[in-house]
Amino acid sequence: MDFDEQYDKIYRYCYFKLHHQQIAEDVTQETFLRFLENSNYCEMGKK
Numbered sequence: 001m002d003f004d005e006q007y008d009k010i011y012r013y014c015y016f017k018l019h020h021q022q023i024a025e026d027v028t029q030e031t032f033l034r035f036l037e038n039s040n041y042c043e044m045g046k047k
Contacts, residue, residue, distance in 0.1 A: 007032060 010031055014024035 003032075 007028060011024055011028040014027045014031075015021065018024050018027065
């Protein structure tokens with residue numbers, strides 16, 4: 001998975017919806033943190 005590409009897509013979507021750079025960055029970071037903390041993601045690396 002290309003995290004840079006996915007991060008950029010999520011950031012652009014958040015910015016499109018929120019029209020505020022700092023809030024869009026915060027929401028994007030929170031989205032990635034939740035994804036990475038997800039137990040399913042952790043299990044994917046073990047297969």
